[in-house]
Amino acid sequence: MAGFCFLDKEIMTESVKYLLDESxxxxxxxxLVADLPTPPPPVLHPGTLQPIGPDDLAPLFPRSLIQQEVSTEREIxxxxPVRDIYRQWRPTPLxxxxxxxxxxxTPARIYYKYEGVSPAGSHKPNTAVAQAFYNREAGIKxxxxxxxxxxxxSSLxxxxxxxxxxxxxxxxxxxxxxxPxxxxxxxxxxxxCVASPSEETACGRAILAQRPDHPGSLGIAISEAVEVAAQRDDTKYALGSVLNHVLLHQTVVGLESMAQLEMAGDYPDVIVACTGGGSNFAGxxxxxxxxxxxxxxRVRIVAIEPAACPTLTRGPYAYDFGDTAHLTPLTKMHTLGSTFTPPGFHAGGLRYHGMAPLVSHVKELGLIEARAYHQLSCFEAGVLFARVEGILPAPEANHAVKGAIDEALRCKEEGISRAILFNLCGHGHxxxxxxxxxxxxxxxxQSYDEAELAMALSGLPSVTAA
Amino acid sequence: MAGFCFLDKEIMTESVKYLLDESxxxxxxxxLVADLPTPPPPVLHPGTLQPIGPDDLAPLFPRSLIQQEVSTEREIxxxxPVRDIYRQWRPTPLxxxxxxxxxxxTPARIYYKYEGVSPAGSHKPNTAVAQAFYNREAGIKxxxxxxxxxxxxSSLxxxxxxxxxxxxxxxxxxxxxxxPxxxxxxxxxxxxCVASPSEETACGRAILAQRPDHPGSLGIAISEAVEVAAQRDDTKYALGSVLNHVLLHQTVVGLESMAQLEMAGDYPDVIVACTGGGSNFAGxxxxxxxxxxxxxxRVRIVAIEPAACPTLTRGPYAYDFGDTAHLTPLTKMHTLGSTFTPPGFHAGGLRYHGMAPLVSHVKELGLIEARAYHQLSCFEAGVLFARVEGILPAPEANHAVKGAIDEALRCKEEGISRAILFNLCGHGHxxxxxxxxxxxxxxxxQSYDEAELAMALSGLPSVTAA
Structure with missing residues (x-):
């Protein structure tokens, strides 16, 4: 297949990218919490089932990040020093x-923000840099x-x-x-970098004792990292998604997109975003x-998740642990159960059993829709995208590409020109x-195993408080 | 090794990138030919040893590119439609x-142009897009x-x-x-994509008959591609470096850098560029x-080449073939001999036996210097660069990074603040x-084999004309 040929006069003289100056x-x-009609449910201590306080999180995170986790201020x-590092690749192109x-x-106007220009190749450095900064300020080694x-x-x-x-x-x-x-x-x-489960933690050793060839899961890897962080004063833990402060740091993506769409004289009718833990979506x-x-x-907002790990579309909204070994507090979220292991499909960044509490909450508030795709159609969309736009998307981002294409084709069917925005959250190099x-x-x-899901859901903690 | 920590107030408020608008x-x-004091020596027909004319190249290239190959106009x-595609990633950041x-x-001011933001990840699409365009205009399939x-x-x-x-x-x-x-x-x-030498060409088959496990070389792969192109009217050949028109297309890199340095209120004292075939260097x-x-x-210009394939620093300036099977015309260039096979070091893009005739010519005119580096010090420089700047350079680009670092350290020794410019021609993903x-x-x-070099040089065609 040799590709596509569609360079004509019509598209030649118009901007294809909108760049903001560093300033x-x-x-x-x-x-977002500042503008929500109702606050998200509290995070609970797994022992007492009472809302946790800042002290409960202090072994894991520096105070500044805990403050952001519970903040209700609109702007933080x-x-x-964080902006100074952002400056190397931000503002990213739209x-x-x-x-x-x-x-x-299609008559649709399709816009994509491209976060693959960051040094590590995705949106993740937006929060990695911030978290590293606050940890350094707190004297963490x-x-x-x-x-x-x-x-x-790689971002951290x-x-x-x-x-x-x-x-x-x-x-x-x-x-x-x-x-590798x-x-x-x-x-x-x-x-x-250590393969998880590892021999370096009690929880890793316990899992390996049961099953030496365990393929691992995000839930287990989180348990190991939390265990290491909890043991040493000079060591903290960092999470790349799910938590409020992580979602917060990613909002630079949407804020810049707004300014860039203004440059383009446009505003989105639909936003499509892939979601695993929720940070790309929130951003x-x-x-x-x-x-x-x-x-x-009003903007229609569509969260796209993998059909093999369909947290928003199949998981109940319930209190659950963030990790497999149950070292984390309980948060209310759409979850497939903390022991759920999705099949080994290729979008590793979307294989988390839960969904960010804040994303789950806006879903409950009816502010967003959710849709699940199988991976083959996502790769097909990604290959088409690479051949026409040149950029090769990460498998995670292919879910957003597929979602945007479907919305664009719907515009074609209906003969309506809508503005569609999505975040191409990383390259696939x-x-x-x-x-x-x-x-x-x-x-x-591949679909998830129904019996495995039922089993994982049956293990949800029973929470009557809150 | 945990890295470096040098974020202080001094560097926090200043721009780290200079972006030009698409316009x-x-x-x-x-x-460059328009401004040279003497023109480069003519390209010769290998049979007659007379200068070739446009018709000799017509089986391989469309007329428009042949015209560019021999043009003496300053601006082309x-x-x-080419600018329209460039627009997706150009102007690239400085x-x-x-x-x-x-x-x-160091007191040096180090600037780098970054061509890794192109869809294929290097400077090569600058000429690939132009060549594809002219071929399409000529009806080539x-x-x-x-x-x-x-x-x-990947760029083509x-x-x-x-x-x-x-x-x-x-x-x-x-x-x-x-x-893979x-x-x-x-x-x-x-x-x-076919492994070369292949069974698809006469020259590939001949080489495989002699040595079925032949590792291949750029010279052989060129022979195969030229053979295929020469056989069919609807098929042409394209080269990613060496030729005048390829070097020409890369000059967008330097032209943009000039404008961006003007934004920065600076001008280079030294330019450092890695060079294999010469297109990055020329650009x-x-x-x-x-x-x-x-x-x-006046600007000092330093070409950096690999010590394992030291065309400019060890190769005589002589007429030679561009390929191993001797299907190309003869060009006067610094060459290690068309049968020279460099050892398998990791900067595959710098393993060509010759140097662009135009780059060789400016070397003869005393307009540039050349220096050769071994690969270990280049990787060391690349890893330092990745840890402080975030971008992981391609092994080829590491040669330029090493060259720029050496120039910067010289500034430190001498206590002089010079402006150093280099092109980070691609990422290493x-x-x-x-x-x-x-x-x-x-x-x-690894060094090249002295006996192999002597043998390859002894095979240089004897040219008395021109």
Whole structure:
């Protein structure tokens, strides 16, 4: 297949990217909680089932991040040293996907924000840099974390190198083996990367004792990192998604997009975002949800998740643990159960059993929709995208590409020109095995195991408080 | 090693990148030939040893590119459809490497242009898009080409997809085997990639008959692609470096850098560029050489090449073939001999036996210096760069990084603040095996074989004409 040919006069003289000057980079993150009609349910202590206080989180996070976790302020200032690092790749470009529109023959106006220009290749450094900064301010020497596909681990490794903080990454074993180059990237940044479950923690050893060839999961890797962080005063834990402060840091994506769409003289009718733990989704969507809640234009917002790990579309809204070993507090969220292990599909960043409490809450408030896709159609969309737009998306981002294409095709059917915005949250340069498997016909539309899901859900903690 | 920590007030409020608006993208390429005191020696027909004419090249290239190959016009307009595609990633950013300066403790002002933001990840699409465009204008359906590390092959695959041209890539066998993900990228763009030497050409079959496990070389892969192109009317050949028109297309890099340095209120004292075939070197350096020749400020220009393939520093300036099977015309250039096979070091893009005739000519004119580095010190420089600047350079680009660092350290010794400019011509996301080998201590400072070099040089054609 040789590709597409659709360069004509019509599209030649118009901008394809909207760039903001460094001086227009957001000075504050946006906190959606300030604009919500009802606050999200409290986080509970797993022993007492009472709302936790800042002290309960102090072993894991520096105070400044705990304050952000519970803040109800609308705007939280981005510290100058963080902005100074953001400056290297931010503001990121917003593209008008003119060649994709042409290939689809759609009247839709498709825009995509591109976070793959960050050094680590995804949106994750937006929070990694902030977290490393606050930890350094608190005198922390070491951060332990988990990673699935490796986007988060390499981002924190990058941030740690800049702030002189040692980073230890527990990488889900199956990814550790499948993605040696992601590991190499982390090591290039100076981080130490360990396959999880590992012999380095009590919880890792317990799991390996039961099943020496355990492929690992994000829930287990989180348990290991939390265990390491809880043991040492100079060591904290960092999470790449799910938590309020992480979602907060990602809002630079949506804030910049707003300014860039203004440059383009446009405003989105639909926002499409892939969601695993929720940070990419929140980053692009929350500023627009907030604007709507403050009386602004209504935007349809569609969360796209993998059919093999369908947290929002199949998981009940319930209190659950964030990790497998039950070391974390209980949060109310859409969850498949903390012991749920999704099949090994290729979007490792979307394989988390739960959904960010704040994303789950806005779903309950009816502010967003959710849709699940199987992976084959997502890769098909990603390959089309690469051939017309040039950028090769990460498997996670392919879910958003597929969602945007479906919305654009709907515009075509209905003969309506809508503005569609999505975040191309990362490139797929470290995910080429997935593309090779796709071309070789080795990928299938794996679904989760219904019995496994039922089992995991039956283990949900029974919470009567709150 | 946890990294560096050097974020202080001093560097926090200053720009780290200089971005040009799309409207300021160059409208013309710059042709150095117009400003040279003497023209480069003619290209000779290997049979008659007489200068070749446009008709001799017609089986391989469309007329428009042949015209550019011999043009003496200073400015050659960039066609609007080419600019329209450039627009997706051009103008590329120019960075001030403030964190690297700090890490080195140098008074030097280090700037780097970053071409890794292109869809294929290097500077190569600058010419790939132009070549695909001119071929499409000429009604060509198919382009055959060679690739070493894969940067060029994936760039032409990308360009072919956009213009609806079928692309067949002969990839040096050793790289084909070592870099399956580069191959996957080409296939994602819809190109067909074949290991060279292959059974698909007479010259490939002849080489395999002698040595079935031949690792391939750029010279052989060029022979195969040229053979395929010469056989069919609807098929042409494309080269990713060496030729005048390829160097011409790359001058957008230097032209943009000039405008961006003006934004920064600076001008380079030294330009450092890695060079294999010469297109990266020419892209960043030629516009500055031209400005100097027209009476502008003098700039020291340093070409960096690998010690294992030291064309400029060890190769005589002589007429030679561009390929191993001797299907190309003869060009006068610094060459190690067309049968020279360099050892398998990790900067595949720098493993060509010759140097662009135009780069060789400016070397003879005393307008540039050349220096050769072994690979270990280049990887060391690249890892330092990744840890402080965040971007992971391609092994080829590490040569420029090392050169720039050495110049910056010289500034420190001498206590002089000079402006140093280099082109970070590509990222290393598809070269992680090289970094893994480096960390594992598997890399050595391989030199070329002296006997092999002597043998290759003894085979230089004897040319008495011109």
């Amino acid at each position: 227009r980079m957001p000075k504050s993150w946006y906190n 200032e981005i510290p100058e 593209y008008r996907a003119r060649r994709l529109e042409k290939a689809l023959g 070491r951060i332990a974390t988990e990673t699935g596909a490796g986007q988060w681990g 490794a990058f941030a740690g190198a800049l702030f002189g903080i040692e980073v230890q990454v527990f990488m889900v074993r199956v990814s550790y083996q499948q993605k 180059y992601r590991r190499a990237l982390m090591e290039t940044y100076g981080a130490r 692009i969507a929350f500023p627009f949800i907030g604007a709507q809640l403050r009386g602004g234009q 470290f995910d080429m095995q997935a593309y090779m498997d796709y071309f070789a016909g080795k990928l299938t539309d | 300021r993208m160059p409208k013309s390429w710059y042709n 307009e960039i066609p609007e 960075y001030r490497a403030r964190r690297l300066e700090k890490a080195l403790g 198919r382009i055959a080409t060679e690739t070493g590390a894969g940067q060029w092959g 695959a990308f360009a072919g997809a956009l213009f609806g041209i079928e692309v067949q890539v002969f990839m040096v066998r050793v790289s084909y085997q070592q870099k 993900y580069r191959r996957a990228l080409m296939e994602t763009y819809g190109a067909r 960043i350096a030629f516009p500055f050489i031209g400005a100097q020749l027209r009476g502008g400020q 598809f070269d992680m095996q090289a970094y893994m080998d480096y960390f594992a201590g598997k890399l050595t400072d």
